[in-house]
Amino acid sequence: MNIAVEKVTSSKINEVDFDNLAFGSVFSDHMLECTYKNGAWETPKIVPYQPITLDPSSKIFHYGQSIFEGMKAYKDKDGGVWLFRPLENQKRLNISAKRMAIPELPEEYFMEGLTSLLQVDKNWIPENDGSSLYIRPFMFASGNGFHASPADEYKFIIATAPSGAYFSGKVRVLIEEKYSRSANGGVGFAKAGGNYAGQFYPTQLAKAKGYQQVIWTDDNTHEYIEEAGAMNIFVRINDTLITGPTSDRILDGITRKSILDIAADEGIKAEVRKISVAEVVAAAKSGELKEMFGAGTAAVVSPISGFGHQGTDYDLPELENSYAMQLKKRITDIQYNRAEDKFGWRYRVI
Template sequence: MEVKSNNITVERTKRSKIDQVDFDNLSFGSVFADHMLVCDYKNGEWGAPSVVPYQPIELEPSAKIFHYGQSIFEGMKAYKDDQGGVWLFRPEENQKRLNISAKRLAMPELPKEIFMEGLATLLQVDQEWIPQTKGSSLYIRPFMFASGNGFHASPADAYKFIIACAPSGPYFSGKVKVLIEERYSRAANGGVGFAKAGGNYAAQFYPTQLAVQKGYNQVIWTDDNTHEYIEEAGAMNIFVRINDTLITAPTNDRILDGITRKSILDIAADEGIETEVRKITVAEVINAAKDGSLKEMFGAGTAAVVSPISAFGYKEVDYNLPELDQSYAALLKKRITDIQYNRGDDKFGWRYRVL
């Protein structure tokens, strides 16, 4: 499906930065493309979106984003195939989830056409920024924040929606070692854990720093009440394979409804892999590690797609996972990335053509 719009103004940069970029050695999310999409909400309605050169944002000190944290975002990628075609992966799911997050944070929902047409227009303008180096893609960050002014603790009266892009290499290189959290929580019942709110991620940083100081890469989050149940891995959903069954926690107020997570469940079913969406206790994972039935653990999300876990720690004890020649993680990652890069069959209709 191709989206074109005549309703979006485009101001091109006078000088591209693309010649300063080493596309063979890209880190994640640290180099930014020439343009961004901007759209403002004022006087109770969304204005006309425009594509402009990537530039700083001017805000007053009284802008409510600084005081009350009304900020949400999405994470997406654009992929270029061997013939130069440009593709997205399930972008309408990102659009829907952005509005779910907006509603929870008392922010205005964004019309679908602004999101989809704006995204397509931006990628058409910056298509040369989409890398073709193996494992690389154009990371896309749609986000919205409160730009209205005032110190009163209430929703803002103005908001800004932006899409910015960054050509990026792999998020993680190799497997990761994680620590199962016993004290801190990522989110709580009735809270905003299911939304992609900036504050969720800010609250993760301190516990993650403590884990890194102990030699781990990330934290496995447990439930806020008892810390008995596995919930997420870092900023990703988590999957646990016990024997030949793949298990992941059900989504709820605390767990993000990940697009990669949903895709993995569908692909696993297509591959004949038994899956269970249910609560899984830390004790079950520990016992499976001890008796050898724990075969794999991996995180799943847009940035890393699938990130295998090599070991986890709990109560000062580390548990190593076995090295498998034919892992579910490798199989599922290949199926997803083959769809994303237009290398394989897309029986689910997830691939979305831009150019």
């Protein structure tokens, strides 16, 4: 594709302390922008990172047609730049787009646009161990009008942010019994912005009680655990790793899929099935509950140190050789080109 590039007149990279990067708060010099207009996506272009100007009647403000993805670029010790399963992000973006009545984006627009942007801003990819360039592709309704219908114009943008090693620490979570993240027939499987906005209030309530995050349960009975905050959740009972099946309510996480594949390769018994709250509580009481952790792009895995349910707190044991850390190391070694990639997940950019 003939992607036009408008470079910044002066880079701000020398103003950035790459040894002290907070997650998603410093942004690189350029972004990719693509407009859907007159029934077709125009050719993407790379422009300086800048504010977006929108009319007050733009439908994103009124009807919430907005989706996004989260991914990272990694730099190995020889300066090579890699992505991790980027086509999975591209496919999922279009799954989300279809559900939100947003025009799907051609694969070459996503992949060529992304790789071109990374080549322009390659110096923004940190070299420090554990650091990466966080990539945020997103799409939203830019067309105007107060009538409740899909927009006729959309924007696709990729912005990037160099980020340091993401350590969430071990978190305590509260099993939610009133609020729901999503419902059958809804948009829980899509990465729609509103899914995350709806999580903030229940999470604030949990934090006020001394927890860092919420474990979401099914919308109908609240009997089955489904996700941990904005991440997929895994539970280890004895030596079996369990995660819930994807559905209308659960995001088909790329890290989740990778963990299941690596667990099989490592000889770790894994099951994809419903996990009841009662089963988890009983396992915690009997000592059979060994681990719980979230799985997602930012942290890869986020260990859970304990959970609360109906006024009672349950602590999980400290393990020297946890599945969480074993699986995280295997994934990050692939991402940073430190180990064999027998799955073909690495995608070379430079």
